[in-house]
Amino acid sequence: ETHEEEEDTPVTRFQHYLRINTAHPSPDYSSAVSYLKAQAHSIGLQTKILEFVPGKPLLLLTWPGSIPSLPSLVFNSHLDSVPAEPDKWLHHPFSAFRTQNGAVYARGAQDDKCIAMQYLEAIRNLKARGFSPLRNVHVSLVPDEEIGGFDGAAKFVESKEFEELNVGFALDEGQASPGDEYRVFYADRVPWNLKIKAKGQPGHGSRMYDNSAMENLMKSLEVVSRFRESQFDVVKAGKAMNSEVVSVNPVYVKAGLPTEDGFAMNVQPSEAEAGFDLRLTPTTDPEEMRRRIAAEWAPAVRNMSYEIIEKGPLRDYIGRPIMTATNDSNPWWLVFKQAIESAGGKLSKPEILASTTDARYLRQKGIPVLGFSPMRNTPILLHEHNEHLQDTVYLKGIEVYESLISSLSTFTEASH
Ligand SMILES: [Zn+2]
Numbered sequence: 001e002t003h004e005e006e007e008d009t010p011v012t013r014f015q016h017y018l019r020i021n022t023a024h025p026s027p028d029y030s031s032a033v034s035y036l037k038a039q040a041h042s043i044g045l046q047t048k049i050l051e052f053v054p055g056k057p058l059l060l061l062t063w064p065g066s067i068p069s070l071p072s073l074v075f076n077s078h079l080d081s082v083p084a085e086p087d088k089w090l091h092h093p094f095s096a097f098r099t100q101n102g103a104v105y106a107r108g109a110q111d112d113k114c115i116a117m118q119y120l121e122a123i124r125n126l127k128a129r130g131f132s133p134l135r136n137v138h139v140s141l142v143p144d145e146e147i148g149g150f151d152g153a154a155k156f157v158e159s160k161e162f163e164e165l166n167v168g169f170a171l172d173e174g175q176a177s178p179g180d181e182y183r184v185f186y187a188d189r190v191p192w193n194l195k196i197k198a199k200g201q202p203g204h205g206s207r208m209y210d211n212s213a214m215e216n217l218m219k220s221l222e223v224v225s226r227f228r229e230s231q232f233d234v235v236k237a238g239k240a241m242n243s244e245v246v247s248v249n250p251v252y253v254k255a256g257l258p259t260e261d262g263f264a265m266n267v268q269p270s271e272a273e274a275g276f277d278l279r280l281t282p283t284t285d286p287e288e289m290r291r292r293i294a295a296e297w298a299p300a301v302r303n304m305s306y307e308i309i310e311k312g313p314l315r316d317y318i319g320r321p322i323m324t325a326t327n328d329s330n331p332w333w334l335v336f337k338q339a340i341e342s343a344g345g346k347l348s349k350p351e352i353l354a355s356t357t358d359a360r361y362l363r364q365k366g367i368p369v370l371g372f373s374p375m376r377n378t379p380i381l382l383h384e385h386n387e388h389l390q391d392t393v394y395l396k397g398i399e400v401y402e403s404l405i406s407s408l409s410t411f412t413e414a415s416h
């Protein structure tokens, strides 16, 4: 193994990036940016660091095209990762250990450090073959996607630097496919972070009485559960995909009177709170959702209140649901599809992504964006323990991007 680590190959370069701990809550952006910048220089790309918020760099790489006035391409990937619990992994999440079977274990192996390095390797190979693009090709490596992208992609798309890129089309991360076909995504769901709070009369732990904070919160959990079930039933009946309904999942509950070694067991608390990850589809009516929350999930008449933090836009600037066309009306789509096929791949039916990416910020600006990560025959492990990616799948993905970058960058029919 040690011998292998000394080599400089596409897989060891991927491992190197994975070993830089960019997990929240304290992502090491500066090490990640220096490594990627050095890689970009070794390939001969232009580099620029944008820092909309101090300590949160965005690395922008550019491969100039011979007709730079054409709308450009952006290949996006986020630098950060969600945290991992090392004790629960087979191999440490920042060791990027490669097993004898070729599986590389690391937080970020699928989500989404693979694509950043695959973009770079694909460009390296195309350059080595003497290929040159007509339109400008950019790679954007952005901070903070996992916490909402407010200080990253959201600020980037509003910047003058972004405007100057004159972006025609972009690719961002997708999700692994357990089958033979690659998956592609034309829209994201949008997260609402929902906090429901209950207040009530405190009382002796032995007493039964109405309107305690916990009783009110428990009632609320029941109502939320029923809504969750109604949505899940549609999926179970085969009428919709997971990503086409509204999901709601509790992610924390907070209550109780703390003591030195836990909680007072004989006091019913006067406050209780629960947090939910709620995901709206691009066609969900946000007003209806709000009314439901106010009337049924957190009714003021039961001493409940709520707070919604919307993690991004649901509509574009002219009020339409944010999605990218995957039909003949979108010339980029046709080129994308063909490029996948000429790399020997097949696409499954375009989907809405159940989770959420920075693509929503670009789409909101009217830019067509597809979510795509070339991982097939791969279990979906984003945010899970033992996230890993097979080396052969990783390497095949580089070829797929070579095909995509060469086709998309030489295609001239589309106007923005
Ligand atoms: Zn991601």
Ligand SMILES: [Zn+2]
Residues within 6 Å of the ligand: 082, 111, 146, 382, 383
């Ligand atoms: Zn993620």
